[in-house]
Amino acid sequence: MVLMSKLVATLATLTVAVTAAPASPPQVALTLAPPAPPHLVIPPNFPRSPLLEPILSQLDPDHASQLTHHLTRYSDLRTLRLSDDPLALDLVLPEGAKALLRLQQTRFIDTTDDDWDLLAHNHNDDEPPSSYPDTVTHNATSLAPLFNHIHLGEMHHFLANLTSFFNRYYRSQYGLQSQQFLQAHIEHLHATLNPRANLTIVPFAHSTWSQRTLIVRWTSPSVPPSAPAVLISAHQDSTNRLPFLRAPGADDDGSGTTALVATLAALLRGGWRPRTHPVEVHLFSAEEGGLLGSGEVARAYRREGRKVRAMYHMDVVGFVRRSTTPSIGLITDGVSRALTAYLSRLIPHVSALPVVETECGYACSDHGSFTRVGYPSACLSEGRFEDSNPHMHTTQDTMDLAEFSLEHVREFVKVAIGYLVELAGWDEGDELGVRVV
Ligand SMILES: [Zn+2]
Numbered sequence: 231m232v233l234m235s236k237l238v239a240t241l242a243t244l245t246v247a248v249t250a251a252p253a254s255p256p257q258v259a260l261t262l263a264p265p266a267p268p269h270l271v272i273p274p275n276f277p278r279s280p281l282l283e284p285i286l287s288q289l290d291p292d293h294a295s296q297l298t299h300h301l302t303r304y305s306d307l308r309t310l311r312l313s314d315d316p317l318a319l320d321l322v323l324p325e326g327a328k329a330l331l332r333l334q335q336t337r338f339i340d341t342t343d344d345d346w347d348l349l350a351h352n353h354n355d356d357e358p359p360s361s362y363p364d365t366v367t368h369n370a371t372s373l374a375p376l377f378n379h380i381h382l383g384e385m386h387h388f389l390a391n392l393t394s395f396f397n398r399y400y401r402s403q404y405g406l407q408s409q410q411f412l413q414a415h416i417e418h419l420h421a422t423l424n425p426r427a428n429l430t431i432v433p434f435a436h437s438t439w440s441q442r443t444l445i446v447r448w449t450s451p452s453v454p455p456s457a458p459a460v461l462i463s464a465h466q467d468s469t470n471r472l473p474f475l476r477a478p479g480a481d482d483d484g485s486g487t488t489a490l491v492a493t494l495a496a497l498l499r500g501g502w503r504p505r506t507h508p509v510e511v512h513l514f515s516a517e518e519g520g521l522l523g524s525g526e527v528a529r530a531y532r533r534e535g536r537k538v539r540a541m542y543h544m545d546v547v548g549f550v551r552r553s554t555t556p557s558i559g560l561i562t563d564g565v566s567r568a569l570t571a572y573l574s575r576l577i578p579h580v581s582a583l584p585v586v587e588t589e590c591g592y593a594c595s596d597h598g599s600f601t602r603v604g605y606p607s608a609c610l611s612e613g614r615f616e617d618s619n620p621h622m623h624t625t626q627d628t629m630d631l632a633e634f635s636l637e638h639v640r641e642f643v644k645v646a647i648g649y650l651v652e653l654a655g656w657d658e659g660d661e662l663g664v665r666v667v
Contacts, residue, residue, distance in 0.1 A: 270298050272330065273323055277312065279334040286333075296474050301326035304401070306438070309342040310520060314564075314592050325401075328519065332471050332623065337593040340520030343437065348532045350604035361539065362572035368651055369579045370644070376651070379496035380643050385636050388415065389480060389488045389629055397477035398441075398468040400516035400523070405441040405467055409433075412466055412487070412513060413444055416494065423498035436515060436526055441467060443523045446494065446511040450503040452657050457507045458537035460654040461607075462646055464490050464544045465517035465524070465596055471623045473518075480629040481612070482622040483595075485548030485639050487513060492639075493646040505655025507539055514596050517545075518623075524596035532603045540569050541607035542649050543597040547642045549612050549619035550635050556583055558641060559611035559618075563589045564598045566606035573608050573649065580648035581641045588615040610642060 270286065272278070289297065304326035311320050320341060331338055370377065391411065392398075398408040413431060420429050428449050433442040444466070447459075464486025468479025478484070490511055515523035531538065550556045558577055560570060577585050590611065597607035612618055621627045628634070 270294060270301065273327055275321060276323065276327060276330060277321065277336065279336060282330065282334040293472055293475070297329060297472060300329055300472075300474055308340050308520075309344075310338045311341045312336060312338050312592075329471075329473050332469070332473075332518075337591065338520045339593045339598065340522050340525065343526065343529070345529055345533075348529050348603050350602055362568055363652065364575075366576050366579045366648075366652060368648060370581075373580060373644070373647060373651065376496050376500040376502060376647050377644055379499040380492055380640055381495075382636050382640065384495065385488050385492050385639065386629070388491055389484050389636070391415075392484050392487060393478040393480045393629060397470060397473075397475070398466060398479060399470075399473050399477065400439050400441040400467045400519055401473075405439075405515070409441045409444065409466060409515065412491075415491065416444070416446060419491070419495050419498060423495060424501065427498055427503060429498075434515075434523075434527055434530075436523060439516060439519075439522075441515040441523075443515045443527055444511075444513040445527070446513075447508060448504060448510070449508040450505065450657050452505050452655075453508050454506075456537070458539035459510045460504075460507045460539050460650060461510045461512060461541040461600075462490060462493065462543075462650065463512035463514060463524075463541060463596060465514040467515055467518050467523070468627075469518040469623060470625065476625045477623070478625065478628045480631075480634060481546045481548045481619045481627050483517070483545045484629075485546060485612070486544035486642075488636075489544055489547055489639050489642045489646060492643045493650070496643065496647060497650070502651070503657045504650070505657035507654040509650055509654045512596075517596050521593060521596055521599045524599035525602075528599040528603045528605065531605070538600070538605045540566075540572075540649075540653055541597060541600050541605060542569075542573070542646065543595060543600075543607060543609045544642055544646070545595040545609065545611060546618055546622065547610065547612050548629075548634050548636065548639045549631070550633055550638050551613065551617040552633055554613060554617050556635075556638055556641075557586045557613045558583050558645065559588045559613045559615065560585050561590050561594065561597075561609040561611060561615075562587045563591070564594060564601050565608050566601070569606045569608045573610070573645070576648055576652060577645055580644045583641050586614050588613075590615045610645065612638065 305324045395408040396404045399405045432445045465483045468477040470477040597609040600607040
């Protein structure tokens, strides 16, 4: 709209100038030309990749017009970082320009609200390697009372509902509605599977958008109040490369979200409760906005002096590329080495799938926000990074793809349960312990 009125004003000025100067030949072609259709104005400092122009030239006119509208509507300035090179300059771009970055597949972290005092180099309290056990106590057999409560049918039903929202874009109404659905679903699981579990859902309100991060905190009488929390996480939002389009996000990151919900359901049904450390399940908002939601949560935790023993993050865990061996991808960059080494010791005890170590690059996912402020984090993904789902951020990221597998997601649920039981303990309970079979 702003672009349009500016153009009309320019034409009006020209018309007046022509009328007031009859001696010069009238510029009929210019004054009579109809207003041009809205055209995309790319910020002059935008870091164009060679991919951008061909993509823009192939956009259908309706999408191009909506993209123009998106850029105009989201004009608030944000500071973005495109690389972890300490010499790289931050860029100041309008919020809407993130859509252009996504179109040309440039990754970024939104660092607008960074707080220098909170960044990792000011904290040397990353968990020492000794904080994670050398040995693993449980295995698939001893965890069977919990694993038996992982139900593929329920996972399918949940993910079908989650992906039925037009998108889960964090700045849209759909993003707010999908968050409300997710919250109601977890409340329902708690109320119906084990209402006596000491579990609270705390929606974390964000600064400039309405979709909230959901934090589920689970403790028990035997957990010391000051014990560091054991975190497990995924991101609930989804986006298309063009953020106003449909984005089912079945894999990215509906799969991680489904894994978390299935983990909660199995633990509730199995009557599990933590013994030594509280557990927190984080369902982040706005990962697709440059790790925005997790960034705000991680900074708030650091500011409040909260202690975190470990964070286990899952992003895209449901796609198995044709003619590859199903495997669990363990991300090796931007993570805590001690925690990642611990997970590689743990996984063979709880899943039959091989572990493959893989890098996922800068601004890969929300674990990066916790790493940036010095909390120990790890990230798991569906396999080797180069084999990951090519349909991410498109309308084809659905659970109907032949290569999408809830059986694969189930393996990550097993690892999640193993991780929580090993690091937060398993209070078998007394006469108050409830087991729902
Ligand atoms: Zn993702």
